[in-house]
Amino acid sequence: MKQSASRGVKLVALLATTAIVAGCALPRSGPTRSEILAGAEQTVGAPFIVAVDDRIARTTSVEPKLTFPxxxxxxxxxGPDTINAGDTLGLTIYENVNDGLLAGTGQNMAVLETVQVDGQGFIFVPYAGRIRAAGNTPEALRQLITAQLETQTPDPQVQVRRIAGDGxxxxxxxxxxxxxxxxxxxxxxxxxxxxxxxxxxxxxxxxxxxxxxxxxxxxxxxxxxxxxxxxxxxxxxxxxxxxxxxDERTFVALGATGGQARVPFGKPEVTALDAIAQAGGLNTNLADPKGIFVMRNERAEIANAVLGRSDLVGDQRMVYVLDLTQPNGMFFAREFLIRDRDTVYVTQAPYVQWQKTLSALTGPLSTANTVNNTLN
CATH class of the missing domain: 3.10.560.10 (Outer membrane lipoprotein wza domain like)
Incomplete structure (x- = not known):
């Protein structure tokens, strides 16, 4: 009878000690699923907690497509022949007389090899004056120069060539x-x-x-x-x-994943399931598949649509919850898109904390027994 009572006392002491140790700050990777949910309900100004389903996945996946205006x-x-400011042109002008306006003595042809189109798009041709070249083709410019020269020399013939330049x-x-x-x-x-x-x-x-x-x-x-x-x-x-x-977008993976790090996207679209895989998957010894959280600052228009409201203004702190144990949990995770600077946090299973508690309790007791046996 005394031995039974003694065992009962020891069991009560063990449970009491376990509770005390469990209440201590044992090492862990972050808050548990229940702590996050309870904190959101009790704290003023806490983030909105939303369980992901088909509607939430569709609503939060609305992102403007990258494109040009x-x-x-x-x-x-x-146009391949359009003349631009900075281009260099070559002009050849034939005159139907000897000793013409532009030709040398005894010649009827003048060659202007490097005529620069100025910043305003004009060129200068002797006796034709300042003529707009930019925006014209060589043929159109030829006609303009011819029209200016034909009042001063009979039947001028003009050739215009584009030469490589800084156009x-x-x-x-x-x-x-x-x-x-x-x-x-x-x-x-x-x-x-x-x-x-x-x-x-x-x-x-x-x-x-x-x-x-x-x-x-x-x-x-x-x-x-x-x-x-x-x-x-x-x-x-x-x-x-x-x-x-x-692409410089990244997300942060924390908690019971294969690796905790800042992870680059690696492709245009990354889903929650992709993010878990890129972070090394769920740690099979630690992870709680019911407690996968995606945390972000959501734009007001999306937050209002998610929560069925219209009064929210400015970015809102949102926590999206994924439960992979649900029948459609994997599908929801495959459809929910991750955004730049999201935090993906995987909680530890409750069993893990209990195991740590027992380890913290039995470790010192085992050491004490070993010392006691050694002394005896």
Whole structure:
């Protein structure tokens, strides 16, 4: 009887000690699922907690597609023979008389080899004066010069040639084979041709972003979309700046995953299931598949749509909960899109904390018994 009572006392003491140890700050990777949910309910100004389903996945996946402005796409190609400011021209003028206005003594032909188109788009031709060249083709300019000269010399014949010069050009920077300033020529009048002229892309094509800056307006598109959408192979204009760079979006993976780190997206769209896989998957010894949280600052229009409200203003702190043990849990995780700077947190299973508690309790007791046996 005494022995039974003694065992009962020891069991009560063990349970009491276990409870005390469990209440202590044992090491762990973060809060449990129940702590996050309870904190959100009890704290003023806490984030909104939303369980992910088909509607939530669709509502939060509304992201504007990366593309170029309509002003970039709805313009024509520069004509291959269009003269621009900075171009260099060659002029040959034939006169139907000897000792003409422009020809030398005893000749009827004058050659002007390097006529520069000035910044305002004009050239100067002796006896014809200042003539606008930019925006005209060589044929149109020939007619203008002829019209100006025919009042002073009989039946002038004019030839106009384009010579390589510093005309319309674009600047290409970033992850390309050769950065620099390139002229707009027949093969390089569109974005794809110009990128090829610069040596192609030197980064991973699947995650390469192409930005075109034209004055105060700019647009960005995925490189791969240039292959599938011809409207994105936009015509170029003088002074365009083209920047190619690697996608820099990342998310943070924390908790009971295969690895805790800042993880690059690696492709245009990353789902919650992708994010878990990229973080090394769920740690089979630690993870609670019911407690997968995605934390972000959500835009007001999306937060209102998710919560069925219309009064929220400004970015809202949102916590989306995924439960992979539900029948459709994997499908919801496969459809829910991750955004730049999201935090993906996987909680530990309750069993893990209980196991740590027992380890914290039995470890010192085992050590004490060993010391006691040694002394005896």
């Amino acid at each position: 309509a002003a970039f796409r709805n313009i024509g190609l520069l 319309a050009a674009v600047a290409i920077m970033g992850d390309v084979g050769g950065q620099g300033v390139y002229p707009i020529e027949r093969p390089t009048r569109t974005l794809a041709g110009m990128l090829a002229r610069a040596g192609g892309i030197s980064t991973e094509p699947e995650t390469a972003l192409v930005t075109v800056i034209r004055g105060a307006t700019e647009g960005t598109a995925w490189l791969n979309d240039l292959y599938t959408d011809p409207s994105l192979d936009i015509p170029l204009r003088d002074g365009d700046r083209i920047v190619v760079k690697q």
